[in-house]
Amino acid sequence: MPAPIPVPQNSVPHTPLEDLQGLSIGLITTSIALTMLKSLGFVTGQTAGVALIVSYISGISFSWAFFLINLPFYVFAWFRMGAAFTIKSLICVTALSVMVAYIPHLMTFDHLDPLFGTIAFGVLCGFGLLGVFRHNASLGGLGVIALMVQDRTGFRAGYVQIAADILIFATAAALLPLRVVGFSLLGALVLNGVIAFNHRRDRYIGS
Numbered sequence: 001m002p003a004p005i006p007v008p009q010n011s012v013p014h015t016p017l018e019d020l021q022g023l024s025i026g027l028i029t030t031s032i033a034l035t036m037l038k039s040l041g042f043v044t045g046q047t048a049g050v051a052l053i054v055s056y057i058s059g060i061s062f063s064w065a066f067f068l069i070n071l072p073f074y075v076f077a078w079f080r081m082g083a084a085f086t087i088k089s090l091i092c093v094t095a096l097s098v099m100v101a102y103i104p105h106l107m108t109f110d111h112l113d114p115l116f117g118t119i120a121f122g123v124l125c126g127f128g129l130l131g132v133f134r135h136n137a138s139l140g141g142l143g144v145i146a147l148m149v150q151d152r153t154g155f156r157a158g159y160v161q162i163a164a165d166i167l168i169f170a171t172a173a174a175l176l177p178l179r180v181v182g183f184s185l186l187g188a189l190v191l192n193g194v195i196a197f198n199h200r201r202d203r204y205i206g207s
Contacts, residue, residue, distance in 0.1 A: 019135045023092060026131030030139060031099035032107070033124035038062060038100070039109050040117050042184040043172050044125070044191065045165030047073075047140035049184075053172055063101040066140075067093060073141025080148050088137035089144065096139055118183045122190025129191075130198055133157070162192050 014022065037044060043052040051066035058065075070093050077086040109117075129139060138144050146160035165188050173181045 014135060019088070022131050022135040023088070023137060026128040026135070027092060027095050027099060028128070029124050029131070030128030031096055031103055033121045033128060034062075034096075034100050035103045035107065036109070036112060036117050036124075037121045037184075037187065039104075039112060040114055040183070042114075042118065042121075042180055042187060043168075043176065044121070044184060045168050045188045046142045046161060049165070049168045049172070049188070053168075053175065057175060061101065063097040066100070067097040070141050073144055076141070077138075077144045081144060085136055085138070085144075088135070089139070092132060092137050092139055114183050115186075118187040119190055122187045123194060125187075126191045126194025126198075129195060133195075156196050159192075159196055161195065162189075165192065 034048065043049050047069050048066060051062050051069050054060060054065040055062040074086055074090055077089060132139055142161065142164050146157040149155055149160045150157045169181060169185055172184065
C-alpha cells in the first residue's frame with residue numbers, strides 16, 4: 001500500500017456529494033479538452049495519448065481504445081491504491097470514454113487555431129485532472145502509477161507523467177507528421193506543468 005499521506009490539521013474528508021460534483025466537473029472539463037484535441041488531429045501523453053495514436057492509425061474509436069487500454073491497470077490499482085481509488089477510477093474512465101464519444105454531437109468547431117487549441121487543451125485537461133486527483137481517482141493507468149510514485153517518494157505526479165510522455169511522443173514521432181507531434185508536445189507540456197505546479201496530495205484529503 002502507499003505510504004501514509006500527511007494530512008493538513010484542519011482538512012475535512014470529502015462527502016459523497018462533494019466527490020460526485022468534483023469528479024463531474026473534472027470529467028466535463030477533461031472531455032471538452034480531449035474533444036478539442038481530437039478535432040485538431042493531435043495527440044497527448046499518458047494512456048489517452050496511446051489511445052489517440054491507436055485510433056488514428058487503426059480507425060478504432062478513441063473511446064473504445066481508451067477504455068480497453070486502461071483495463072489491465074485496474075488490477076494493479078486495486079492492490080496498490082485501494083478499492084475506493086480503483087472503483088472511482090474505473091467509473092471515471094468509463095464516463096470519460098462515453099462523454100468523448102458523445103460531446104462531438106453537442107459541440108463542433110468551425111475554426112480552432114492550432115496554437116490556441118493546444119494551449120487551451122493543456123490548461124483545461126490539467127484543471128480537470130487536478131479535480132479528479134483531488135477526489136481520490138485517476139483517468140488512466142499511467143496516472144495510477146504516477147500517483148503511487150508521488151505517494152511513496154514525494155516525486156511529483158506531473159514529473160512522472162513527463163517521463164512516460166517522452167516514450168509516447170517518441171512513438172508518435174515515428175508514426176505521425178512532425179507538425180502534429182510538435183503541437184501535441186506543447187499541449188502535453190502545458191498539461192503536465194499545470195499538474196506539476198499545483199498537485200500535492202498532502203494538501204488534500206478525499207473520502
